[in-house]
Amino acid sequence: MITVFVKLDCGCCSTEMQFNDEASASAAFEKVGMGNNMSMTDDAGQTHTGLDTFYGFALSEEGQDTKGIGYLADLVASTVRTP
Numbered sequence: 001m002i003t004v005f006v007k008l009d010c011g012c013c014s015t016e017m018q019f020n021d022e023a024s025a026s027a028a029f030e031k032v033g034m035g036n037n038m039s040m041t042d043d044a045g046q047t048h049t050g051l052d053t054f055y056g057f058a059l060s061e062e063g064q065d066t067k068g069i070g071y072l073a074d075l076v077a078s079t080v081r082t083p
Contacts, residue, residue: 001043004057009036009050017057018044025057 005014019025020043038051
C-alpha cells in the first residue's frame with residue numbers, strides 16, 4: 001500500500017488515502033471525476049468525503065501543498081496550442 005495526499009474542499013488541508021499503487025489511485029480519481037465535495041473510497045476500504053479532486057493526489061504532503069490555483073492554470077496552459 002502507498003499513502004497519497006488529497007486536498008480537502010477547505011483548500012488548506014489534505015487527507016491521507018491508502019491505495020495499492022499509483023495506478024490504483026489514478027483509476028479511483030478517474031472514476032470519481034473532478035469536482036468539489038467529492039467522496040472516494042480508497043483501497044483500504046475507508047470512504048473519504050469533502051475532497052477537492054481538481055488537484056489530483058500527491059505522494060507527499062509537501063507535494064500536495066504545491067498544488068493550488070497556479071497548478072491548475074499550468075495544467076490548462078499545457079493543453080492549449082499556440083499557432
